Amino acid sequence: MKKNLGQPEPNYRSKFEKSIGEFLGSNAVHEPERIYFIQPSKQRFYIPDFKTQSGIYIECKGRWDASDRFKHVWLREQHPDKRIIIVFQDASVRLSKRSKTTYGEWATKNNIPWLDFRTKEGDCEEWLKEHVFGVNKQSQSKTSRKQRKQTL
Numbered sequence: 001m002k003k004n005l006g007q008p009e010p011n012y013r014s015k016f017e018k019s020i021g022e023f024l025g026s027n028a029v030h031e032p033e034r035i036y037f038i039q040p041s042k043q044r045f046y047i048p049d050f051k052t053q054s055g056i057y058i059e060c061k062g063r064w065d066a067s068d069r070f071k072h073v074w075l076r077e078q079h080p081d082k083r084i085i086i087v088f089q090d091a092s093v094r095l096s097k098r099s100k101t102t103y104g105e106w107a108t109k110n111n112i113p114w115l116d117f118r119t120k121e122g123d124c125e126e127w128l129k130e131h132v133f134g135v136n137k138q139s140q141s142k143t144s145r146k147q148r149k150q151t152l
Contacts, residue, residue, distance in 0.1 A: 010030035010031070011030075011031075012030070013049075014060070014062060016060055016062045016089050016117075017049055017060045020049070020050070020058070020060045020087060020117070021049075021050070023128070024050060024052070024058075024128070024132055027052060027053060027132050027133055028050040028051060028052045028053070028058065028132060029050065029051050030049065030050055031047045031048065031049060031050075032048070032050070032051040033047070033048075033051070034046065034047050035047075035048065035057075035075065035079060035082060037071070037074050037075050037078045037079065038074070038078065039070075039071070039074060044071075046071060046075060048084060052131065052132045053132075054131060054132070055083065056083045056084075056085060056131055056132075057082060057083065057084040057085065058084075058085050058087055058132075059072075059084060059085070059086050059087065060087050060089070060117075061086055061087070061088050061089065061103070062088075062089040062090075064086075064088070064093075064095075064103050066095075069095075069106065069110075072084070072086065072107075072110075072112050073110055073112070076110075076111065076112060083113070084112075084113070085113045085114065085115060086107060086112060086113070086114040086115070087114070087115045087116075087117050087124065088103050088104065088107075088114060088115070088116050088117060089117055089118070090103075090116065090117075090118050091103050091104030091107075091114060091115075091116035091118075092104065092116070092118075104116060115127055115128075
């Protein structure tokens with residue numbers, strides 16, 4: 001990852017978050033701002049992992065416990081104008097040992113947009129390329145491989 005002169009090196013909270021940060025490069029800012037929300041009876045804030053140049057927030061999740069799940073439900077209710085996408089390290093992980101529900105199923109049921117990073121060769125990588133880098137399948141087919149690498 002290129003060092004930005006005058007910019008502090010991002011302080012990632014996990015290896016997974018760092019790998020997403022390296023993938024996004026200069027097309028996204030790490031933990032750009034606090035987004036305040038009210039947990040019933042308490043005001044809290046949330047710092048998203050990334051904010052893209054197009055204004056989409058990306059949250060990287062390896063482990064997704066109950067407090068994180070509720071936080072994202074409250075954020076979605078209180079900030080419908082903010083587009084927050086969860087990128088799961090593995091969306092097929094079950095909520096608990098006893099649960100049959102996976103992270104992805106729970107997010108879908110609660111109308112929380114998500115991607116599964118394990119499938120980065122498919123939907124996740126294509127979505128990130130299109131929404132973060134501005135590259136879509138149609139434009140890729142019209143450009144050479146060398147030109148695409150320069151674009152990314």
